[in-house]
Amino acid sequence: MNARRKVAAIAAGVAPLALTVLSAAPAAAHGSMTDPVSRVSACFQEGPEAPKSAACKAAVAASGAQAFYDWNGVNIANAAGKSKEIIPDGKLCSAGNDKYKGLDLPRADWPSSKLTAGNHTFHYKGTAPHKGSFELYVTKDSYDPAKPLQWSDLEEKPFAKVTDPKMENGDYVFDGKVPARSGRHLVYSIWQRSDSPEAFYTCSDVVFGKDSGGTAPAPAASAPSEKDIEAGAEKSTVEHHGHGDSDAKTGAEASEAAPAEGTSDNQPEVNGAAEKPAATDENLAETGGDSTTPYIAIGGAAALAVGAAAMFATARRRTARHGR
Numbered sequence: 001m002n003a004r005r006k007v008a009a010i011a012a013g014v015a016p017l018a019l020t021v022l023s024a025a026p027a028a029a030h031g032s033m034t035d036p037v038s039r040v041s042a043c044f045q046e047g048p049e050a051p052k053s054a055a056c057k058a059a060v061a062a063s064g065a066q067a068f069y070d071w072n073g074v075n076i077a078n079a080a081g082k083s084k085e086i087i088p089d090g091k092l093c094s095a096g097n098d099k100y101k102g103l104d105l106p107r108a109d110w111p112s113s114k115l116t117a118g119n120h121t122f123h124y125k126g127t128a129p130h131k132g133s134f135e136l137y138v139t140k141d142s143y144d145p146a147k148p149l150q151w152s153d154l155e156e157k158p159f160a161k162v163t164d165p166k167m168e169n170g171d172y173v174f175d176g177k178v179p180a181r182s183g184r185h186l187v188y189s190i191w192q193r194s195d196s197p198e199a200f201y202t203c204s205d206v207v208f209g210k211d212s213g214g215t216a217p218a219p220a221a222s223a224p225s226e227k228d229i230e231a232g233a234e235k236s237t238v239e240h241h242g243h244g245d246s247d248a249k250t251g252a253e254a255s256e257a258a259p260a261e262g263t264s265d266n267q268p269e270v271n272g273a274a275e276k277p278a279a280t281d282e283n284l285a286e287t288g289g290d291s292t293t294p295y296i297a298i299g300g301a302a303a304l305a306v307g308a309a310a311m312f313a314t315a316r317r318r319t320a321r322h323g324r
Helices: 003-023 039-046 054-063 098-104 226-233 281-286 293-322
Strands: 031-035 118-126 132-138 160-163 166-168 171-178 183-193 199-208
Touching (some): 031 183, 054 098
Antiparallel strands (some): 031 118, 118 171, 132 160
16 A cells, blocks of 8 residues: 555544544433422432432333432423423323333322422422523322323412522522412423423422322432432433433433524424534533533544544655655
């Protein structure tokens, strides 16, 4: 093989490597309600491999442990404000995602949080911050936890709604006025992003006063600590180039979608054309990067390209000298 062909072969190998460097980015997930504690958070905190409560054991048996290592990824990539239209009854807690089907089990013994009527400060762990709004719904007096959760079980209007709440120590923190209830109920949250059609969902089991939902009191729910989150992160498989998992039903494999032409940033079309957004600091927060990430990657790729070009130029000079 002559020098020119050798360099061409090297360049051919360098190009894919450069592209790999450019496309590589660490993954991160997005979040879940921690006050009141969501079902998925409670079961993650108990330990996906060996949960303690009967409800979490049943949920892991139905979904597998991995769903709970991916506790902060219950989402729909292209919700676009149409959650009530696209999530079927009986699948609200999983957001219609089969991966999280264990969260939809109708039981009266899910680990629960105590809640009282009146003002309450809510906490939502945001492992990848995004602009958007939170809506919280509570179940009606007629709610039966032993039956599959339906949209009609929730009050029609949210009792709390906030846009771009403040963030403290990794938590979104906002206030809401909780309606009066008695016994076991559920708080349902929708976090709809305004910079993308993506939305996230949680079910938090709560008890007002005495727990009358089952024959025996359910265990108290605990939110995962920072240590728990850090320890479980290595086992998470949530894909956040597409912000979800590989379940086609959720559209989660799609790239982070920009609004389709002719739509607003806040309400893009559900299946509109998607474009890759600019590499802003916020976009990079979604993937665990920072503002230096693209420049490091680009710099590495550029160095490879320059090296290949230099070798190619050297080979050409040598070939020219030998041909004289």
